[in-house]
Amino acid sequence: MGQTRVERLRSPGSVLPPAAPPRKGLLARIWGELRREEARTGWLFLLPAMVYFAIFTGFPLAYGFWVSLQEWNMMSPRMTFIGADNYLALLDDPTFRECLANTTYFTVGIVICVIVFSFLLAVLLNQKIRNMTLFRGIFYSPAVTSVVAISVVWLWILDPEYGFINQLLRAVDVIGPRWLADSNWALPGLIMTAAWRNIGYFAVVFLAGLQGIDQMYYEAASIDGANWWGRFRHITVPMLMPTTFFVLVMTIILSFQVFALVYVMTGGGPGGATSVIVFYLYKQAFVYFRMGYASAVGYVLFVIIFALTLIQFRFLGKAAEV
Amino acid sequence: MATAATTAGSLRGRSWWAKHGPGMVVWFFLIIGTVLSLLPYVWMVFASFKDNNEIFSATIRFLPEQWRFENYVLAWTREPVARGILNSFIMAAGETAGNMVFAVLTAYAFARLRFRGRDFVFLLVLGTMMIPTQVTMIPQFILMRWLGWVNTYQGLIVPRMLTAFAIFLMRQFFLTIPFELEEAARIDGCGRLRCLISVLLPLTGPALATLAIFTFTQSWNEFFWPLIVVSSPEMRTIQLVISALRGQEMIEWGVLLAAVTISAIPTGILYVALQRYFVQGIVMSGIKG
Structure with missing residues (x-):
């Protein structure tokens, strides 16, 4: 009809x-x-x-x-309706603000590491060399290993006295930072661990993007006399925009949800220096049993992730049009 | 090597460099990348045969002085690693089976049948991918309490038994299969469900394998949901067992790392044997971006 x-x-x-x-x-x-x-x-x-x-x-x-919207400790059957009070309390909660700042710091660190190194790794993997699938397999392997397992291994790598990094630094007479035991260096330590796990994964995503670019463009540019930088700047970068966008959004969303890494490696310490949003949510809900408050944290996280996705959609949508 | 060649004769050197230079640079970075990727694994395996004194020694030595195989025996028998592996297997197998059955049924309707409201429902399903799992975790846990599923296998499995990603993956794959195939079978009087099982599914092998491997690995490595749902030591998945060993006052690192090594074996074998499908999964999930 x-x-x-x-x-x-x-x-x-x-x-x-x-x-x-x-x-x-x-x-x-x-x-x-x-x-x-x-x-x-x-x-x-x-x-x-x-x-x-x-x-x-x-x-x-x-x-x-x-x-x-309730005050509820889960043990008692009774909930008390308190309206927006949980959200208002969150605004005034210095610990929550610290968690938000820590999460943002962590996310920015991861995003920079992943975008730069995954891209470079993808360019490397895109070279025509025999057995490249073997290397791709090696670089991707951390993504298949559980965060818990990786966290335990990196506890040793970042150990202030006997860890791999600080022993290497000592060999060239540099005293390394105390990493997870130092509130200024704990987050960079976590960033390194998470970056190690994720760079290979996103390199494969970038690689798929690189291989999706039609070779015709490069041939045409070469005929027109463009050097490698020109080809990179005017073909690879713009053509890779959608992939970069995908990687950016995924990395931010994943970083904002980081939990197991913090739980196993630092437990939020030292002195709350690595407490992130989801870790705070977990503690409020399942250690202090403040279910209403924890749910409010969850909703704030939801709104943040939703907003970030939308902003990036608009921002990169415009950038892609230009 | 390159400098030696250039001093020998600048013209010959340059051509040598032009020919081999880029390849050498690529190899140089490939080797660095390989070392950085594999070193933690190598250390993990070797250290799992050491004792605390040797792991925390002032000089880096990779090979153990004395191979302590008893670390593995202790992890397997004294610590609940065997039970953890079993629990993880049950959870991962349940989630994988659920996703395969339900995602196939749902994706079939989304990809192969035309009816009003279909695309709206599909958008709703895709929309659930934007919800961080942590947001729904608390109410899901409350739901588990109502159902009496706390600390049970169904509590671990059922809330993770169907994901929007699985539906999306299967739908994308179903769309690539020509409609004529199915129509011919339909004309011969084949019912929808039989069509799906005997015409489409045989062609879906790679996608199903990708889905199964992806779901299994993800479930095997899952930490947060089991942490909340499990309340007794014998229900712990392997990831929780490791986390509990790490949380002890006196950590026996050799035993802990033996447990970690054991936990990485199943997904490691899957990965080495079926690497192709892992990569396929990323490429297919990349389509949505």
Whole structure:
């Protein structure tokens, strides 16, 4: 029905509005659609997933917001509705602000490391050399290893006395920082660990982007006399914009959710220097049992990540147009 | 080497450098990258055979002076590593199976059937990817308490049994299969479900393998959700076992690193054997960006 109406409207000859089709009620339309076998089967196939997401994503999302408006310690069955008080308390919470600052510091560090080194690694992997898949496999391997395992190994690498880095530094007569034991160096230590885990992964993403660039552009530019820098600047960089955007958003989102690394390596210390948002959320919820407050933290995190994604969409959308 | 060649004869040297230089630079960085990537693993494996004194010694020595195989025996028998591995296997297998079955059914409807409202529901599903898991974790935990699923396998598995990513991955793959194939079978009187199982699924091998490997690895490495749901030592997944060993007052590093090495073996084997599919997964997930 809908199609014939559209066709009639589009036909240039028709000046008069077409006769309105007999209006049918919503239920009648749904019934009509469901008489089609394809639609019926379609909804039947979707049904399990829809029920599942309603229970395990939709409901938690709504209920989490409801809990964030309550004061509740989970042990007692009684919740007290306190409106936006949890959110207002968050604004005044110096520890939360510190967590936010730590998370931002961590994220900026990771983003810089990942964008620079993953890109360079991808360029390296894009060279025509035999056994390149072997190297790709080696560089990617940290991404397959669990954060917990990597954290334990890096505890030794960053050990102030016996760790690999400081022993190397001592060999050239430099006294290395105390890393995770020093509140100024703990976050850089975590950044190094997380960067080591993620650079290979994002290098493979960049590599896919590099290999998606049509060789024709490079050939044409070479014929026009462009040197490697010109080709890089005017072909690789702009053509890689969508990939860079994807990597940027993914890295920020992943860094804002960092948890296991902090839990295993520092436990938020020393003196809260590595306490990040999700770690704070965990402690509020499952150590102090302040469920309402923790839910509010979760919602703030949700809004931050959502906003970051939107800002980057707009910003890079414009950059890509230019 | 390059300088030696240039002093020998500048013209010959330059041509030698022009020919071999770039390749050598590439090899140089490849080797550095390889060392940086593999060194932590090498140390991990060697140190898992040492005792505390040797691990924390003033000079770096990679090979152990004395191979303490008993670290592995202790990790496996005295510490709950065996149970942790079993629990992780059950959790990862459950999540993988769930994702494969449900993502295939759902993605089939999204990719191969046309009906009103389909694209709207698909957008909703994609939208769930923007929700950080930590936001829904607290209410999910409350839900587990209501269901009585705290500290159970179903509590670990069911909330992670279907992900938007899995649906997305399978849908992208189903879209690449020509519709004519299915239509021919339909005309021969094949039902939808049979069509899916006997016509489409045989062609879906690589995508299913990618999905299975991705889900299994992710689930094996998962830490936060098990940390919340598990409350007794015998339900701990391997990641929780390691975390608990690391949290002890007196850490026996050799035993801890033996546990870490054991925990990395299953995903390590999967990775070495099926590397192709891991990379495929990244490339396919990259499409969405």
